[in-house]
Each structure stands twice: as structure tokens, then as C-alpha cells.
Amino acid sequence: SSAIYGLIKVGDEILSAQLHYSRDIKLHTFSEIMASKRKICDEGIVIMDKASLVFSSPIHDVVRAFVEGILSMGFLSIEDSKMIVESVEVPKTPEFAPKMTMHTLSPIIVSTAVDEKNRMKKWYLMPDDPRWYVNLEKNLKQKYRKVYGKDVHGHVRINVIHCKAKLYKIKGTPVRGAHMRFEISADPELIRLGYEAGFGEKCAQGFGCVDVV
Structure with missing residues (x-):
């Protein structure tokens, strides 16, 4: 989560601080890193192919800050590893039913x-x-x-x-x-x-x- 907040901070430092220090319910989420080819070893998970991450929030400013941050940085930093960003895509919103x-x-x-x-x-x-x-x-x-x-x-x-x-x-x-x-x-x-x-x-x-x- 620190990597995500880091990207939001790059996109909007004031918004990042509000999110980080607020004790209220946070209104964003993100997926695990998804890769078709990966290997689990003692040091952690080794990604052997392209990977993807889903970030989502109902708050437009949060999504905007995240996207601006990741486009500005060009990579996602997780501990000692860096994942180079090739593209950012906005998926089609599903039709929600009862x-x-x-x-x-x-x-x-x-x-x-x-x-x-x-x-x-x-x-x-x-x-x-x-x-x-x-x-x-x-x-x-x-x-x-x-x-x-x-x-x-x-x-x-x-x-x-x-x-x-x-x-x-x-x-x-x-x-x-x-x-x-x-x-x-x-x-x-x-x-x-x-x-x-x-x-x-x-x-x-x-x-x-x-x-x-």
C-alpha cells in the first residue's frame, strides 16, 4: 500500500496526506499483482512475464492522482524491485444489475x-x-x-x-x-x-x- 500512496502523492500531495492520515473509511482498493508466469521462491515471487495491477475508487480525484502519479513516475516500486509501466488502461464499466x-x-x-x-x-x-x-x-x-x-x-x-x-x-x-x-x-x-x-x-x-x- 505504501507504493500506491507514493504514486498518489506524486499526483496530488495534499490529497495523499488527507488519505494517509485520515482515520475515516478509505474509498479505494487495488488488486494483487497479476502475472501469467510467476515463480514462488524463498525470496518472494519472481514475475517472469508482463504483469498487471487494477486500481479502483469511486472518487474521481483519487483515480486522477493515481494515474497522474504512475504516468509521471513511469514505474511501480515494490520493496527493492521496480516494475516499468508500459500502459495505463481504463476498462469499460460493467452494467450493474440487482x-x-x-x-x-x-x-x-x-x-x-x-x-x-x-x-x-x-x-x-x-x-x-x-x-x-x-x-x-x-x-x-x-x-x-x-x-x-x-x-x-x-x-x-x-x-x-x-x-x-x-x-x-x-x-x-x-x-x-x-x-x-x-x-x-x-x-x-x-x-x-x-x-x-x-x-x-x-x-x-x-x-x-x-x-x-
């Missing part, structure tokens, strides 16, 4: 707070727990309220078709999410927001990015 099928480009994270020895601890949920669906819907509606300044009515119904859990570490802290394929039934504008801002938590750290099947 029921759609999606798959993740980065894992979806959903959590809840549990009391453990008089201390509140974050517990990561999977779709086999009913709280996963409740908290995912709550998070999505909070994002909608943040963007549009109003509530959206109706329920969000999700049918998980396939799910694979993944464990990550963010600044040394274990984080559990899941790659999945799922059907979602909801207000089309709410589905659109999930598509643009990401589903679930920690989207600005590279989680919850999806595409339409």
Missing part, C-alpha cells in the same frame, strides 16, 4: 471484535460464520453513506460459490482473508460501490478488489 456474479482480485477481509480476558481483540471471519455476511453488508453501507451522504435501503444477499482462505502479515500482524467467487443481490448502486471501492475491510491496503464474471 444480481451479479463476481470474483476477487485480492482477498476480502471481514472481522469482528471479541472480548478476550477483558481485552477487545480483532477476530477475522470466514463465510462459514453468519457474522461475515452481517459485517460485510454493514461495511458496504457505511461506504455508501460516506460517498453519497445518505442511507441505502434493502438487504445485501451473498452466495459464496467458491472460497479459499489466505493468511497475510501487515506490519507483522497476521490478517486472514479469502479469495472467492460469489453472487451478490442488492441495489445496483450498492453493488457498483463495492466494485469501485472494494468489499470488506482494509481495501486501501490492497484487499477486497473484485471484477465481474
